[in-house]
Amino acid sequence: xxxxxxxxxxxxxxxxxxxxxxxxxxxxxxxxxxxxxxxxxxxxxxxxxxxxxxxxxxxxxxxxxxxxxxxxxxxxxxxxxxxxxxxxxxxxxxxxxxxxxxxxxxxxxxxxxxxxxxxxxxxxxxxxxxxxxxxxxxxxxxxxxxxxxxxxxxxxxxxxxxxxxxxxxxxxxxxxxxxxxxxxxxxxxxxxxxxxxxxxxxxxxxxxxxxxxxxxxxxxxxxxx
Amino acid sequence: xxxxxxxxxxxxxxxxxxxxxxxxxxxxxxxxxxxxxxxxxxxxxxxxxxxxxxxxxxxxxxxxxxxxxxxxxxxxxxxxxxxxxxxxxxxxxxxxxxxxxxxxxxxxxxxxxxxxxxxxxxxxxxxxxxxxxxxxxxxxxxxxxxxxxxxxxxxxxxxxxxxxxxxxxxxxxxxxxxxxxxxxxxxxxxxxxxxxxxxxxxxxxxxxxxxxxxxxxxxxxxxxxxxxx
Numbered sequence: 001x002x003x004x005x006x007x008x009x010x011x012x013x014x015x016x017x018x019x020x021x022x023x024x025x026x027x028x029x030x031x032x033x034x035x036x037x038x039x040x041x042x043x044x045x046x047x048x049x050x051x052x053x054x055x056x057x058x059x060x061x062x063x064x065x066x067x068x069x070x071x072x073x074x075x076x077x078x079x080x081x082x083x084x085x086x087x088x089x090x091x092x093x094x095x096x097x098x099x100x101x102x103x104x105x106x107x108x109x110x111x112x113x114x115x116x117x118x119x120x121x122x123x124x125x126x127x128x129x130x131x132x133x134x135x136x137x138x139x140x141x142x143x144x145x146x147x148x149x150x151x152x153x154x155x156x157x158x159x160x161x162x163x164x165x166x167x168x169x170x171x172x173x174x175x176x177x178x179x180x181x182x183x184x185x186x187x188x189x190x191x192x193x194x195x196x197x198x199x200x201x202x203x204x205x206x207x208x209x210x211x212x213x214x215x216x217x218x219x220x221x222x223x224x225x
Numbered sequence: 226x227x228x229x230x231x232x233x234x235x236x237x238x239x240x241x242x243x244x245x246x247x248x249x250x251x252x253x254x255x256x257x258x259x260x261x262x263x264x265x266x267x268x269x270x271x272x273x274x275x276x277x278x279x280x281x282x283x284x285x286x287x288x289x290x291x292x293x294x295x296x297x298x299x300x301x302x303x304x305x306x307x308x309x310x311x312x313x314x315x316x317x318x319x320x321x322x323x324x325x326x327x328x329x330x331x332x333x334x335x336x337x338x339x340x341x342x343x344x345x346x347x348x349x350x351x352x353x354x355x356x357x358x359x360x361x362x363x364x365x366x367x368x369x370x371x372x373x374x375x376x377x378x379x380x381x382x383x384x385x386x387x388x389x390x391x392x393x394x395x396x397x398x399x400x401x402x403x404x405x406x407x408x409x410x411x412x413x414x415x416x417x418x419x420x421x422x423x424x425x426x427x428x429x430x431x432x433x434x435x436x437x438x439x440x441x442x443x444x445x446x447x448x449x450x451x452x453x454x
Binding site for chain 1: 290342345346348349352353356357358360361364365368369371372373375376379380382383384386387
């Protein structure tokens with residue numbers, strides 16, 4: 001029986017290789033996020049001075065919607081050919097599968113953010129008036145907050161009818177504090193009017209709590225019969 | 226046991242009528258807000274009842290995950306349903322009071338937002354139960370309930386930092402609630418608790434019955450030889 005890091009690495013490598021060859025998820029996500037950015041810029045006046053106030057919200061809402069596209073695909077691949085059932089009967093630790101999927105989603109969504117952020121800066125003429133480097137921890141912690149719960153809820157929603165609709169219904173209410181923290185932190189940094197410290201700490205606590213809960217509960221959800 | 230339900234139902238009816246009388250006529254009229262303040266007795270009683278039901282839901286979910294006891298799952302399902310019902314009463318009576326007193330229907334203040342988020346979480350719990358395919362419902366619903374419960378303090382802190390505006394100092398620290406009003410509030414809360422318990426009880430019996438029927442039908446389908454009918 002192999003250990004948790006080995007299986008995590010193997011599963012993650014498999015997912016990344018599959019994604020590298022097909023590029024299904026990243027293409028769908030990118031185009032979706034691009035559409036959201038363009039539609040937002042028609043809904044609000046993007047060059048106005050107030051746009052700095054709402055830009056944090058726009059950015060994260062776009063990322064949240066786009067990440068749902070990736071999260072919905074997380075387990076789809078494993079359902080075909082009964083891979084998930086095979087995993088269930090194997091002695092491999094369930095958390096290895098969860099961690100691999102969560103890290104994989106984290107990488108996909110981070111790549112999306114790295115590609116979309118310049119676009120936001122160009123379209124909305126953004127410039128950080130506060131300490132800009134703090135956007136990095138906010139981005140990393142915020143992304144993990146989205147994907148850790150998202151991966152878990154995606155595993156729950158594959159057990160339901162109309163699973164694609166189910167994921168956002170489960171994910172959005174629970175994510176409210178994290179989303180509030182991401183948006184407030186980003187707005188605070190962009191406007192330079194307030195400190196983002198509290199929100200970064202809140203995001204870190206949120207991640208710690210939900211990573212622990214996910215790891216504790218994933219096994220019973222995977223093996224639920 | 227069969228007698229207990231109607232007897233308790235009758236008791237609840239009497240208590241509810243008495244509480245209504247006390248709230249509308251017995252309690253003194255508030256000096257600045259006037260009669261509209263009386264909705265407070267229903268609003269706060271419903272809120273406390275809803276929170277208690279959500280707490281029960283969380284405990285039942287933990288028990289279910291630990292012991293895989295189907296009774297605990299039925300309790301969790303029932304308390305979430307009735308909890309959402311009472312929480313909805315809170316969210317409706319709040320704005321009814323706020324409009325004449327604050328001049329606005331809604332404000333994104335701490336307690337209002339917290340109650341709304343709690344309501345959203347438990348509605349998503351009910352949706353999950355409704356959409357889930359039979360055999361795994363209990364486990365994933367219990368998992369979601371634990372996620373929701375863990376989320377509550379985080380929602381609390383995030384909104385606490387975000388903004389605070391609710392008229393808080395009525396109960397607890399620095400409370401200036403009239404003794405007579407306290408009395409009426411507690412009577413109302415007791416009545417609402419009994420009422421909630423009554424609905425839960427009836428709903429729980431229904432839920433058990435539904436499961437029994439499902440089980441029997443599944444068993445019959447297995448025992449019946451194919452092509453006989």
